[in-house]
Amino acid sequence: MAGRFLRMFQPLSRFVPEISPPQRKVGFNEKLFWTAMALALYLVMSEVPLYLPPGAEGGDPLQYLRVIFASNRGSLMELGIGPIVTAGIILQLLVGSNMIECDMSNPDDRALFTTATKVFSIIMIGVQASAYLIGGMYGSLLPARSMVVFVQLMVAGILLMLLDELLQKGWGIGSGISLFIMAGVAQTIAWSCLSPLPAFGEVGKQSGALIAFFQTILSGQSLSTVFFRPGQNPTMLGFITTIVVFLIVIYAEGVRIELPISYARYRGFRGRYPIKLLYVSNLPVIFASALFANIYFISQLLWSQPWGRNNFWVSLLGQYAVGEGGQSQPVGGLVYYVISPQNLSDVASDPIRALGFTAIMVAFCVVFSLTWLEVGGLGPKMVAKQLIDSGMQIPGFRRSSKPIESLLNRYIPTVAVLGGVLVGLIASVANFFGVFGTGMGILLAVGILYQYYQLLMQERVAEMYPALRHFLGG
Numbered sequence: 154m155a156g157r158f159l160r161m162f163q164p165l166s167r168f169v170p171e172i173s174p175p176q177r178k179v180g181f182n183e184k185l186f187w188t189a190m191a192l193a194l195y196l197v198m199s200e201v202p203l204y205l206p207p208g209a210e211g212g213d214p215l216q217y218l219r220v221i222f223a224s225n226r227g228s229l230m231e232l233g234i235g236p237i238v239t240a241g242i243i244l245q246l247l248v249g250s251n252m253i254e255c256d257m258s259n260p261d262d263r264a265l266f267t268t269a270t271k272v273f274s275i276i277m278i279g280v281q282a283s284a285y286l287i288g289g290m291y292g293s294l295l296p297a298r299s300m301v302v303f304v305q306l307m308v309a310g311i312l313l314m315l316l317d318e319l320l321q322k323g324w325g326i327g328s329g330i331s332l333f334i335m336a337g338v339a340q341t342i343a344w345s346c347l348s349p350l351p352a353f354g355e356v357g358k359q360s361g362a363l364i365a366f367f368q369t370i371l372s373g374q375s376l377s378t379v380f381f382r383p384g385q386n387p388t389m390l391g392f393i394t395t396i397v398v399f400l401i402v403i404y405a406e407g408v409r410i411e412l413p414i415s416y417a418r419y420r421g422f423r424g425r426y427p428i429k430l431l432y433v434s435n436l437p438v439i440f441a442s443a444l445f446a447n448i449y450f451i452s453q454l455l456w457s458q459p460w461g462r463n464n465f466w467v468s469l470l471g472q473y474a475v476g477e478g479g480q481s482q483p484v485g486g487l488v489y490y491v492i493s494p495q496n497l498s499d500v501a502s503d504p505i506r507a508l509g510f511t512a513i514m515v516a517f518c519v520v521f522s523l524t525w526l527e528v529g530g531l532g533p534k535m536v537a538k539q540l541i542d543s544g545m546q547i548p549g550f551r552r553s554s555k556p557i558e559s560l561l562n563r564y565i566p567t568v569a570v571l572g573g574v575l576v577g578l579i580a581s582v583a584n585f586f587g588v589f590g591t592g593m594g595i596l597l598a599v600g601i602l603y604q605y606y607q608l609l610m611q612e613r614v615a616e617m618y619p620a621l622r623h624f625l626g627g
Contacts, residue, residue, distance in 0.1 A: 159262065163265060170315060184324065199337075202228055216495065219337070222446065230313070250527075274314050317329030339590075339598070341589060342590045345361065409427045411426065433529065437577070439597070455470065
């Protein structure tokens with residue numbers, strides 16, 4: 154039975170936009186079609202510009218977060234999935250910590266939870282859109298233009314939410330949020346390698362790192378010019394780092410500890426329970442990035458108020474100065490240290506900021522890893538209970554949750570901390586070398602590709618052998 158908090162959203166369920174689940178079996182090819190359509194619509198919206206005056210986009214202090222939130226500066230996808238992810242995280246943490254009552258095994262509770270998530274997502278879209286406009290992200294806009302941009306961001310955010318629901322309701326494959334993140338990472342990497350646009354500050358060279366590399370070889374210039382380029386031009390150092398980070402993440406995905414298990418009813422049946430190094434996957438990076446983005450939005454909104462610049466607490470949260478194009482740029486406070494330096498020259502100019510960003514990212518990834526063990530039901534106690542309930546036991550231990558929990562307690566918290574440290578270091582340090590798609594983007598892309606491979610194989614097998622659909626969760 155839903156708690157009082159979720160029941161508050163029951164009257165709103167009839168007004169919240171919704172995608173109905175299919176009333177028939179959706180074939181594999183049809184799922185591919187709707188998945189491709191959702192992806193195509195997202196890519197189109199990523200290129201449709203907002204109603205802004207020329208040059209209003211200016212610099213982009215949130216550039217390193219764009220990929221993880223599948224957003225694109227100055228387009229309808231300015232906010233990306235950020236508000237949806239933030240709303241989902243808030244409600245998941247509230248449910249996981251038992252601050253609100255919700256039984257996910259109850260269909261009515263799940264429906265109310267979905268409605269609450271949508272309402273929170275719409276509220277977060279409005280809040281972040283307002284923060285962009287009031288905080289001076291686009292400089293000073295006329296009221297009428299600001300209202301048009303606000304409506305554009307609201308409509309685009311709600312449409313993106315519905316596209317995600319379209320796939321998750323069974324019309325497509327996987328999650329729209331994962332699909333959009335993967336598409337954004339792939340698009341960024343491809344553009345960084347092969348962009349035909351003229352390079353900033355370099356005569357006769359294109360922006361793409363590989364194109365500039367071959368142009369340099371043909372012209373007989375020193376190769377050092379493509380490893381260290383002016384401005385934000387993609388470099389061969391970034392290209393090599395991107396490959397290295399991909400290999401590290403793929404290797405880390407395969408590192409695991411395997412505990413022997415056996416089935417209590419059948420003594421001959423034995424298997425292994427894997428505890429991966431990335432035990433809580435990439436969730437700590439998503440949580441940390443969402444937190445950093447919201448720190449930026451809130452601090453910018455408070456700083457833009459007449460009283461904000463003289464307030465000690467607001468200054469401690471974030472200080473801003475007018476930068477390129479009239480936009481506010483962080484120059485001090487906490488927000489300055491949660492925005493990543495973009496290249497080695499930025500690191501050399503302010504190494505304390507680079508160290509501070511790395512320390513904060515790693516610390517929050519570790520904290521979120523440990524928090525999610527309990528909130529997400531991945532802690533030793535819950536895993537031991539799940540093994541016992543499924544009829545499994547660990548050879549040499551009594552078939553009781555206490556000794557199994559004690560054994561799991563030796564590994565799971567340690568692995569969660571090590572995994573949090575690893576993803577935090579990759580997410581922060583990789584950016585210093587100009588990695589394409591950011592370190593966070595590559596972390597997410599590898600995990601998403603692996604998940605999509607499994608989903609596609611399951612869908613294909615279920616299509617060819619319908620009798621196996623029940624065992625595959627179809």
